[in-house]
Amino acid sequence: MIGNLNHVGVATPSIAESIKLYRDVLGATKIGEPFDLPAQGVKVCFIDTPTAQIELIEPYDDTSPIIGFLAKNPKGGQHHVCFEVADIHAAVAEMRAKGVTILGTGEPRIGAHGTPVVFLHPKEMGGVLIELMETPKGGH
Numbered sequence: 133m134i135g136n137l138n139h140v141g142v143a144t145p146s147i148a149e150s151i152k153l154y155r156d157v158l159g160a161t162k163i164g165e166p167f168d169l170p171a172q173g174v175k176v177c178f179i180d181t182p183t184a185q186i187e188l189i190e191p192y193d194d195t196s197p198i199i200g201f202l203a204k205n206p207k208g209g210q211h212h213v214c215f216e217v218a219d220i221h222a223a224v225a226e227m228r229a230k231g232v233t234i235l236g237t238g239e240p241r242i243g244a245h246g247t248p249v250v251f252l253h254p255k256e257m258g259g260v261l262i263e264l265m266e267t268p269k270g271g272h
């Protein structure tokens with residue numbers, strides 16, 4: 133079912149500071165323009181590598197779903213892993229049939245790449261918060 137590794141989500145208290153790390157220390161050259169995703173409670177910045185992205189996420193406000201994570205990890209940290217799926221609704225049905233908990237309302241919501249996403253609880257995924265994201269039509 134899972135396809136490409138689309139991105140690794142990295143929670144940070146400051147996207148601006150994290151950009152300096154990835155650009156000036158790690159030599160990243162393709163850094164997207166940060167943007168707000170209030171519906172998902174985060175500010176986002178994608179950093180491209182040849183095969184996948186780093187998704188820097190910062191709380192949009194104090195209701196953000198990453199507030200708890202940053203309270204435990206004040207300097208930030210690896211937050212989630214996102215895999216692509218061909219059909220998010222088929223993926224949700226398959227996960228439900230296997231007894232996996234879909235987080236939130238359980239319904240896909242539009243993510244940072246403009247396609248529907250869901251999250252699977254880390255407690256059922258070996259301690260890793262897993263995001264499933266429908267591959268953009270027409271690829272990348």
Ligand SMILES: CC[C@H](C(=O)O)C(=O)SCCNC(=O)CCNC(=O)[C@H](O)C(C)(C)COP(=O)(O)OP(=O)(O)OC[C@H]1O[C@@H](n2cnc3c(N)ncnc32)[C@H](O)[C@@H]1OP(=O)(O)O
Pocket residue numbers: 141169172174187189197198200201210211212214235236242243244245249251253254255259260261263
């Ligand atoms: C969608 C836009 C964008 C995109 O790519 O398109 C994004 O990816 S935005 C990413 C931010 N949004 C989300 O993460 C939505 C889904 N997440 C959640 O619903 C919560 O973060 C949740 C439920 C995973 C955790 O919420 P919270 O931290 O408030 O709850 P707890 O502190 O009670 O944690 C419960 C339990 O899970 C462990 N935990 C929490 N976060 C993570 C994590 N990122 N990775 C691994 N484990 C995590 C936490 O330690 C607790 O474990 P316990 O043993 O009970 O202490």
Ligand SMILES: [Co+2]
Pocket residue numbers: 139141187212214263
């Ligand atoms: Co993500």
